[in-house]
Amino acid sequence: MRIVGDGSINITYPGVLMSNKTVTITFSDHSGMCPMVAKRQGGAGDGRTMKHLRQMLSVKPFETVHGGRVSNDNKTRSLPTRTLPFIFHYVRRHPVGHLTVLLSVLMAVSFATFSQYGVKHLVDVLSGNRVDEVWSAFAILAGLIAADNMSWRIGGWVSTHTFVAVTGDLRRDLFEHLTGHSPAYFADRLPGMLAGRVTATGNAIFQLEQLFSWNVLPPTFAVVLSIAMLALVSPLMSATLALVSLGLGAVLMIWAARGNRLHERYATDAARVDGELVDVINNMPLVRAFGATLRERERFAARVQDEMSARGHSLRYLERLRLFHAVFTAALTAGLLVWAILLWQHKMASTGDVVLVTTLGFNILHGTRDLAVALVNMVQDVARLSEALATLLLPHDLRDQTDAHTLPSAVGAVEFRDVTFAYPGASPVLKKFNLVVPAGQRVGLVGRSGSGKTTVLTLMQRLRELGEGQILIDGHDIATMTQESLRDAISIVPQDVMLFHRSVIDNIRYGKPDASFAEVEAAAEAACCRDFINDLTEGYDTIVGDRGVKLSGGQRQRLAIARAFLRNAPVLVLDEATSALDSESERAVQRALDRLMQGRTVIAVAHRLSTLKNFDRIVVMQHGRILQDGSPTELERNDGPFRDLLLQQTMMIAAE
Template sequence: MHRHAAFRKRADRTRGGRGHQRHPVVPDSPDFGGRGSGDRTSDESPETVNSTEHLGQITNYRKRPLAFLLHYVRRHRTAHLVILGSVLLAVICSVCTQYGLKGLIDVISQGPAAQGVWAAFAVLCGLIAADNMLWRVGGWVAARAFVRVTGDVRSDLFLHLAGHSPTYFSERLPGTLASRITATSNAIFQTENTSTWNVIPPIVAVCVAVVLLTTVNPVMAGAVMAVSLAMAALIFRLARNGTPIHREFATRAAGVDGELVDIISNMSVVRAFGATMREHQRVTGAIGEEMTARRRSLIYLEKLRLLHAVLTAFITAGLLAWGVVMWQHGLATPGDMVLICSLGFTILHGTRDLAVALVDLTQHVARLGEALDSLLVEHDLPDHANASALKAGPGHVTFENVHFAYPSRPAVLNDLTLDIQPGQRVGLVGASGAGKSTVLSLLQRFHDVQGGRVMIDGQDISQVTQASLRDMIAVVPQDISLFHRTVMENLRYARPDATEEEVLKATEIARCRDFIEALPDGFNTMVGNRGVKLSGGQRQRLAIARALLKNAPILLLDEATSALDTESEQAIQAALDTLMEGRTVIAIAHRLSTLQNFDRIVVMKAGQVIDDGTPEGLANRPGPYRDLLRKQAPVAEETRPVLRVA
């Protein structure tokens, strides 16, 4: 009872805590209803939110990292304007503090009887107080705004990645993609942080200092400004020349992350083949290349800083000598000397800080650009601009003269025509490479056909939204993928708003409730990475229960009993029979005994249908299906004695 109570408590919390949920399927039968296809459209699903326009805007920034940053800054325009205003005023107050100090020194130098000492003192204190207060205001607002920007970036990049076809992910390491999302977020934060606190302040400080220095000697102010700008331009140009070096480091770092994730996720294989040291050498080599690239990046930065330090030292010495000469000729008061020294250091240190900050900024922008160049690849399977939701129907599937080939590979399907009536159970059989799995992939529009068309209920699936299409299809794959979450969360992944009774009923039908309740925390047990804490058969039964909860009109089975022993397979056949009731079913199976209750068997070879008929009809006439059946005759006769091959 305590497990049921824990399940109920967690279930209620999960349902109540989701901001967006799929509307429940309206049941037609005592168990799950059928599909309620007439009551649900895919527009009700949160996944169907049309973000094509927004994602299209993001991809336009693939080669423009700074424009990408400004795109998100504009989302929080008010906060960033407050930050900018606070920083500008704070820097102005900070530089004017030096002018206030000059005024106080000039008054004090007149002797104890001088007038206006306390007024000058009050002005100086007011400037210092305003300086500190404005910095804190900017910092407080930035702490919120910068975090929101990085959160928006990661969320949008995930949404963009989720729109890619399986081909995109098969060609890239998942760890590299995750690393680049994190790298993009970090680069955005560092770029904003560096720009706000290290680039804008010295620019403003130098400009204000030059204006104040003109009150002492306009020629000196102009000379200092000219030399400072020339030095800053030189440093900045050299910094930009180092961009390829910084991008190389970013690429190597992402590659190391990808290698680590790939190896760790396959650690059982590594140990099985005794390849720990081999993989260690591989990782060490990748880390060595990253370290070399990072060292080159850091050394380049240090060379720039050394050059700037040498130039600054010479300019500072010249400025101080100029001030001393002016004082010797009576052209400057003690306060002027203090102002010349302080403003001179402000200008020189400001240009130094600006140059260093710009060097760092180019490094952050280079990392951002490298990450965006990899992440913001155009989708190869976007929804059409005028795509509409797939209208729910009984599940009539049609392949019309379909031709398909994977990139740089021979054709997999050649002029395939296949008509599957609503509610029909169809098994696809044939040798490996015949095109069976491709049929299931194309029906889910994981790829677009190169010729012909695929239709559901008379609607071309290339003209409907992908979310609405997949809303109408439930899948029990051969390779079961589970999240590192609880059993309950994995079951409810098909339908987050499923009630406790529906979840329990689904697990009973799928013959998995008993083993779930025997787990340490029952339905709240964490299943581990990809469900590693469960056996293959347990994962497959969870997948069947998950498909039951989705309650879609079309069901795809890809070797749905491949991970089960004989006893478990016999027990699960009844669950599959219940799951298939009233649905259009397309199943791939190498064990022909699992298809004997189907309405129809389609035999495929080289991407074409070479035989088609009922299991009994095909078994009782010469042909490829009968040949396949004879090869499995001992198994078929043991498990299905009704069918006999003549």
């Protein structure tokens, strides 16, 4: 729950532990933190009360509280699509944590670098036999080392909270953005590939924060401080090293950037492997049925081989870069040591100065080596992030208008007014299509495949945008209302029922998340589900499996009907709801549908014309146009396309 402002809410509810008691929730805005205090009226609350309240308040995940009012904020958060702005978008969400990590790292590096000077000072004191200064020099060095370690631990502790919070925010936001895409977006992409990219994006930004905080910022700052400190021994040495380091850094960055194409190819191939894996697992019964196990293994092995090849090219490119850096920095460090020894021979540097140059030289050597490794790893992660964002953050093709309004309490009158629609790259499916369905009327859509029946249902739910015309519910253009309020007015029972890998009760409650168990039982009873649910091992708590694989087709269909009962929307859409069932299952489903349709506006696409015999109207479609429109009795009595379809279907049934 997101809290905005200060206030309180009083909730009276018939809880299990407290019968008809009032619970007060007080809240305040603390940069997204939401400490809530719950108490019974006239007494203190307990942990069980809070647990019950959380269950009540977590029904709608996007609720926002404004000074005692609960409102539903369904606006999708806008996310930057370019990589660097995307990263900084999340850094700015946790400014205190990131600033603390940054300052801790800078302080730790400063103390570590100054400790090198502390070593020089101690060596000079010892070599000069300045006995009185030995312990003070040691104390300074010990203090610097202690401060160095303490700073690292502070930064590390804060980062465990901040970086994890960023990853959680990112994955929630990406999920929110993904759920705003239309069905067409998901139809063109493998689910496993999308899931893999969400995971890869979260991992990439976590790795980038880790790399920058522990492997890029420390050596960079250490090299800068080391070069500055070398000026105490030789300003010329310091200036020379600064120029060489800048040149080396520029070469490494240019070289690393040229490998982006290889890293992006690897990220694409890795996502494709994830997609293939999930696709095959989801269709494993089909693979077994066609004896295609060996074929799929070979196909997957080929995908993995492509990924391995791309990854090998990416890693070998980075290794060449590391090899160049290692040789160059080793030679540079050796040169610094020779330079320091020559200064010592000419009495221009003390023994402590030589020790300082040695320690700083190795500091620079190891620092630039770590920096080079981190930078090339960062380039890889940035490439993965860029590739994932290019797919995940595509703009939504279905958006609410800025002034979109919610649909008032609907009665269910539906009208298509001069609607023209074509799928991308195809000729129009509907052409100047007009249809009026009064509230409470049951209308069946029939026709041959490709006549536009399912498209009518798709457009009515605004799953795609119209080319021309309007669709109205109770006189309101659906393009001007929020998608959420439109969907609230419509229940659907599809041919291919979609169920979550959750319990029976969770799947039924999907139509009304806050429904009581009594309401769920009533919906199950009305949908003819109660008997088979009670026969399941754990009843309503039985997990139905991926897409309901543990249930029969008829059982899945009846669960979908129970879900629609619970939703209790004024408009009901039936898309071939009984076409894939055997006769016994069809009869059970049809009884449930007859109950569900009572008092609702119904628009149904049906293959079996017999299921429409009790409908008020049947509309016969062909090539996106209406050929016939009338009652079942009227159409059956008159010559025309409907009678031809009915005769053809009767002959097919007789032949069986």
